[in-house]
Amino acid sequence: MSDTNQGNTPVQDDDLPQPEVRKSKLGFSLIWLVPIIAALVGISLMVTHFTSAGPKITVTFLTAEGIEANKTQVKYKNVVIGKVTTMRLSKDRTHISVVIDLEKDAAAFATKGTRYWVVRPRIGASGVSGIDTLLSGAFIGADAGDSQDDQNDFTGLETPPAVTHGAPGRRFVLHASDLGSLDIGSPVYYRRIQVGRIVSYELDKDGKGVSLQLFVDGPNDRFVSKDARFWNASGVDVSLGADGLKLNTQSLATVIAGGVAFQDPPGPHEETAAPEMQEFTLFNDQGTAIAPPDGKPRYIRMRFEHSLRGLAVDAPVEFLGVKFGRVVSVNLDYDEKTQTFPVIVGAVVYPDRLGQAHDKLAKLSGGDGDSEMPKIMSGLVAHGLRAQARNGNLLTGQLYIALDFDPKAKKVEFNPNARPFEIPTTPGDFDHIQEQVASIVDKIEKIPFDSIGKNLDGSLHELNATLKQVNTELLPEAKRTLQGVNKTVGTANDALSEDSPLQQNIGNTLEELQRTIRSVRAFTDYLGRHPEALLRGRGADAAPPVSTPATPKQGKDVQP
Amino acid sequence: MSAPPRAQELGMMSCHVCRLVTAYSEDPHAHCPRCHSALHVRKQGSIARSWALLLAAAMFYIPANVFPIMRTQSLSSKDDNTILSGIFELWRAGSPGLAVIVFTASIVVPMLKFIIMTVLLVSVQRSSGLVSKQRARLYRFVELIGYWSMLDVFVVAILSALVHFQILSRVEPLPGVVYFGVVVVLTMLSAMSFDPRLIWDNRKSQ
Numbered sequence: 001m002s003d004t005n006q007g008n009t010p011v012q013d014d015d016l017p018q019p020e021v022r023k024s025k026l027g028f029s030l031i032w033l034v035p036i037i038a039a040l041v042g043i044s045l046m047v048t049h050f051t052s053a054g055p056k057i058t059v060t061f062l063t064a065e066g067i068e069a070n071k072t073q074v075k076y077k078n079v080v081i082g083k084v085t086t087m088r089l090s091k092d093r094t095h096i097s098v099v100i101d102l103e104k105d106a107a108a109f110a111t112k113g114t115r116y117w118v119v120r121p122r123i124g125a126s127g128v129s130g131i132d133t134l135l136s137g138a139f140i141g142a143d144a145g146d147s148q149d150d151q152n153d154f155t156g157l158e159t160p161p162a163v164t165h166g167a168p169g170r171r172f173v174l175h176a177s178d179l180g181s182l183d184i185g186s187p188v189y190y191r192r193i194q195v196g197r198i199v200s201y202e203l204d205k206d207g208k209g210v211s212l213q214l215f216v217d218g219p220n221d222r223f224v225s226k227d228a229r230f231w232n233a234s235g236v237d238v239s240l241g242a243d244g245l246k247l248n249t250q251s252l253a254t255v256i257a258g259g260v261a262f263q264d265p266p267g268p269h270e271e272t273a274a275p276e277m278q279e280f281t282l283f284n285d286q287g288t289a290i291a292p293p294d295g296k297p298r299y300i301r302m303r304f305e306h307s308l309r310g311l312a313v314d315a316p317v318e319f320l321g322v323k324f325g326r327v328v329s330v331n332l333d334y335d336e337k338t339q340t341f342p343v344i345v346g347a348v349v350y351p352d353r354l355g356q357a358h359d360k361l362a363k364l365s366g367g368d369g370d371s372e373m374p375k376i377m378s379g380l381v382a383h384g385l386r387a388q389a390r391n392g393n394l395l396t397g398q399l400y401i402a403l404d405f406d407p408k409a410k411k412v413e414f415n416p417n418a419r420p421f422e423i424p425t426t427p428g429d430f431d432h433i434q435e436q437v438a439s440i441v442d443k444i445e446k447i448p449f450d451s452i453g454k455n456l457d458g459s460l461h462e463l464n465a466t467l468k469q470v471n472t473e474l475l476p477e478a479k480r481t482l483q484g485v486n487k488t489v490g491t492a493n494d495a496l497s498e499d500s501p502l503q504q505n506i507g508n509t510l511e512e513l514q515r516t517i518r519s520v521r522a523f524t525d526y527l528g529r530h531p532e533a534l535l536r537g538r539g540a541d542a543a544p545p546v547s548t549p550a551t552p553k554q555g556k557d558v559q560p
Numbered sequence: 561m562s563a564p565p566r567a568q569e570l571g572m573m574s575c576h577v578c579r580l581v582t583a584y585s586e587d588p589h590a591h592c593p594r595c596h597s598a599l600h601v602r603k604q605g606s607i608a609r610s611w612a613l614l615l616a617a618a619m620f621y622i623p624a625n626v627f628p629i630m631r632t633q634s635l636s637s638k639d640d641n642t643i644l645s646g647i648f649e650l651w652r653a654g655s656p657g658l659a660v661i662v663f664t665a666s667i668v669v670p671m672l673k674f675i676i677m678t679v680l681l682v683s684v685q686r687s688s689g690l691v692s693k694q695r696a697r698l699y700r701f702v703e704l705i706g707y708w709s710m711l712d713v714f715v716v717a718i719l720s721a722l723v724h725f726q727i728l729s730r731v732e733p734l735p736g737v738v739y740f741g742v743v744v745v746l747t748m749l750s751a752m753s754f755d756p757r758l759i760w761d762n763r764k765s766q
Contacts, residue, residue, distance in 0.1 A: 017582050017593045031609040031753075034746070038616035045623050071638065136638075 054082065054102035055110040059140070061156040064096045066120050066138025074100055074109075074116070074140045081106035081142060098156075100140070110152060113145020113165075117157035129160070159184065162199045168218030171199065172274065174260065176282035179210050180232050181258035188214050189233060189261040195220035198260065212282065214260060224262065227269035230280045231289035233261040265290055295352025297325070298373045299420045302387040302401065303333070304343045306427060306434075311389055311399040317347045319403040325349030327401060345389075346420070347401060351376075374416035377423065380405075381414045386426040573601050602755050607681060609753035614677050617746035620739045621670060627736030630716045634729040642736060643667065643712060665711035666740070673709070673747045676702050677754070684758045692759050699756045706748040713741045 061067070064087055074082035082102040089096055100116075102109055119141045122129045133139065140156075143165045162185055163169070179201055188196035196216035204211055216224055260282065264271070274280075283289035308330060317325040329346035351358045351373055358376075365375035377385070384405045392400040403423065412424040495502050527533065567573055571584045575592035582592065582599060590599040598604070628640035641649060643666045650659035676698050683695060719731040 017580065018585070031605065031612045035612045035615040035619065038619035038746075042619045042622060070640075 052104045054104040054106055055150075055152065056085075057100050057102060057110050057152045057154060058097050059100060059116045059154045059156045060090065060095045060097045061118060062095050062158055064098070066118060066133070067096075067098060067140070068137070071137065072098075072139055074102070074106075074142055075119075076106070076109065076142045076144070081109060084140070098140075109142050109144050110150055111145060112147035112149045112151045114151070114154065115143045115145070115157055115161055115165075116154050117141050117160050119160065122160075162197050163215045167215075168221075169196065169216050170218075170221040170224070170274075170276045171213055171215050172224060173277055173279045174212040174214060174230055174282040175204075175279060176210050176212060176232070177208075179212070182212065182232070182260065183258060187259045188216060189259055190216075190220060190223050190263070192261075193220075195223070212260075222273045223264075224274045224278075225264050225269065225271045226274045226278065227265055227271075228262045228274060228280065229265050229283065229289040230260055230262040231283040231286050233259045233286075261286070263290065291353070294350035297348045297350055299328075300325075300347050300349055300377075301420045301422045302345045302347070302425050303422060304345060304387075304389060304425050305340065306343075308343045308345065308389050308399060310391070310397040311343075311345065311401070315398065315400045316392075317349055317401045317403065319349075319354060320405075321402075322354060324351075324353055324403065345387075345401065374418075374421045377421060378414045378416040381412070381424060384409045385423070387423045388426050568601055573599060575599055602757060602761070603753065606753055606755040606758065607685060610677065610681055610750045613746050613750035613753060614674065614681070617670075617743045617750060618674060620742045620746065621674075624736055624739035624743050627739065628734045629712065629736035629740060630719070631732040631734055632719075632723075632729070633732070640734065643740065662712065662715075665709050669705050669709040670743060670747060673702055673706065673751070677747070677750055680754060680759070695759050696756060699751070699754065699759070702751045706751055707744075709744050709747075710741070713737055713744065 066072070067084060067087060069084055069087045072084040073080045074084070080103075082100045084098050085101050086099045087096060117140070118138050119133055120138045121131055121133050141160060143161060145165055163171075182198055182201070184198055184200060186198040187194040188198065196214055199213045199215045201210055201212040203209075262280075263286075311327065311330055313327055313330060315327045316323050317327060325348050327345055327347045329344075331344045331346070333342045333344045334340075335342055351362075354361075361376045361379075362372050365372055365379065384407050385403060386406045386409050388402050388404060388406075389399045390402045392398045406426050409424075409426055414424065415421065494500060497503070530538075533539070567581075568584060572581050573584050574581045575595060575597060576599075577597040578592060578595040580592055580594045582590075584601070585599065591597065592599050603609075625643055628642050628645075630641050630646065632639045632641070639649075643662075647659050647663050647666070650656075650662060680695055680699060680702075683690070716731070716733045716737045720733050723729055723731040
């Protein structure tokens with residue numbers, strides 16, 4: 001830089017203004033602060049990126065419907081805790097796996113027991129859920145478990161879990177013969193308020209029933225006492241039984257979606273809250289659920305000698321009016337001796353339903369278990385206990401079996417050791433009516449309809465012959481007579497008609513007669529005046545008076 | 561070499577602001593006697609300043625590209641786009657022309673600036689006298705294209721202001737756009753701090 005040194009000696013120093021000289025305050029260039037700040041910002045960004053990165057987990061689902069890489073979020077209680085980064089098909093193509101980047105503070109969701117599911121809009125019988133995802137797109141729901149053990153691979157649920165982890169409440173198990181219209185999420189009602197829902201169901205191991213798990217939310221779970229009774233509140237329960245038409249529903253929602261209701265039985269019962277996972281029986285309806293416990297069912301058989309039209313399976317069996325059991329089978333039998341078809345009715349009875357009566361009878365009979373019931377029964381049969389098919393409903397003709405005492409009953413043998421033991425029967429009320437009808441029919445039968453008929457038939461024959469005679473003989477004669485009469489009347493008519501000759505003759509005759517009478521009068525007049533004419537006869541005629549040129553007739557008129 | 565004499569050689573220098581010609585002074589703290597702005601033969605610490613700003617711009621360029629710059633939210637979807645993914649999106653959505661423009665403005669132009677500035681600075685520092693004219697042209701080019709790379713920032717700013725229908729659709733700026741803006745500003749500053757006279761200085765010194 002020799003040139004610049006050279007220039008240090010200005011040529012025209014005085015011509016040019018001299019620059020001012022001020023001391024600067026700082027000795028080094030501040031500009032390097034800029035890249036330093038940039039570097040600091042960059043490093044801090046890197047650091048926050050790495051420190052804020054949470055665990056990476058993989059969740060497998062059956063379908064990727066609604067899931068999009070880099071878009072679908074993972075939410076817990078609607079707070080975003082992560083995001084789907086990649087998505088791929090499994091090698092066997094049966095499912096998809098989704099890689100999720102969880103946020104740092106969501107590390108607790110990469111532990112055992114955490115559940116993941118896809119929240120999509122779902123329209124079920126029990127309602128519509130996830131409607132907001134219609135607009136925002138599906139997201140993955142998460143529910144953390146209790147465990148602290150890390151886990152990075154999860155299997156996603158296909159349906160949202162009915163109960164989120166840590167929700168207050170308790171689970172219980174219900175046993176039912178079938179699922180009915182219940183489903184996961186079906187409501188559980190207590191006094192018609194929804195307090196829980198069905199969480200899961202599965203077939204029993206032996207396949208003979210269904211076990212349902214239900215969750216009752218706190219604090220209402222305390223109402224599930226140890227003695228609580230659960231019943232299926234699904235649908236409309238219409239039953240037309242011997243006791244009439246019954247219609248029962250829980251709520252409109254259950255009609256569509258099904259549901260379970262529970263309640264404490266009336267009367268004394270244990271009121272302490274049931275422990276978690278206690279097992280209950282699911283009854284078919286409220287009636288049977290609330291009824292006192294049935295105890296062990298016993299099978300009895302009855303043999304009826306007459307038709308049992310109207311007796312259906314499930315018809316009630318009543319003991320002195322107490323519902324005691326139900327008919328389970330109605331079958332025909334054949335009796336070789338009498339060549340009849342008796343009806344064999346099988347019924348299941350619950351002696352415990354008789355309450356105190358049963359306890360006392362059991363104590364008296366002193367039997368135990370299986371033998372006690374026949375013993376009681378043999379005593380009762382000896383006192384006239386008989387089964388009778390009675391008409392429970394005149395309108396529908398439904399029959400039920402009544403066990404009642406008939407003091408007039410004939411003694412029958414009762415074998416208490418027979419299995420199943422048979423209760424003697426007596427014809428029902430309806431059969432009495434039938435007997436009466438039969439006797440009426442008998443009496444009617446005795447009426448000699450045959451001979452009555454025959455006699456009536458003969459009489460009718462005779463009548464027929466008579467009528468024939470009348471027809472052939474009498475009627476033509478009469479006809480002829482009438483014709484004669486007709487002719488006569490015609491002749492008479494002719495004779496009497498105005499222009500008939502007879503009529504004219506009569507007229508002439510009458511005229512003649514008139515003339516005759518006139519001449520007679522003239523004669524008598526003449527005689528009056530000339531009585532001598534009788535003797536002398538008539539003189540010569542006097543000259544006719546000139547003044548009276550009248551005819552004799554005129555002369556007559558003038559005379560009087 | 562009969563190169564024209566330079567002011568320095570004639571013992572003169574001029575004020576950058578009011579263009580007053582003064583006597584030459586080596587004192588770095590010299591000030592213009594008329595307008596009192598700093599006087600120097602060449603921009604003070606021009607190379608260092610350019611380097612520093614260029615480096616800072618390069619550093620910010622990374623987050624500018626890594627972070628999403630814009631969030632478009634509509635009824636059914638929410639999209640976070642970085643500069644590159646936005647370009648892909650445009651290309652896929654059937655506007656390759658727009659994609660090319662955005663690519664040029666947001667990727668090509670900043671990259672060109674980085675490269676050209678680096679070339680200029682290195683060549684000046686190494687006192688290379690080669691192709692001075694072309695380098696001068698490059699410098700002018702950098703100055704010219706500098707502000708065009710603000711295109712992305714403008715797009716985001718305008719969209720955010722215009723598209724604001726709450727739930728229906730919304731465009732929001734995301735942190736990436738800030739870094740990108742910083743990159744653009746820093747590269748412009750870097751180009752401004754560079755003293756193009758240095759290109760010719762070296763030729764003379766040879």
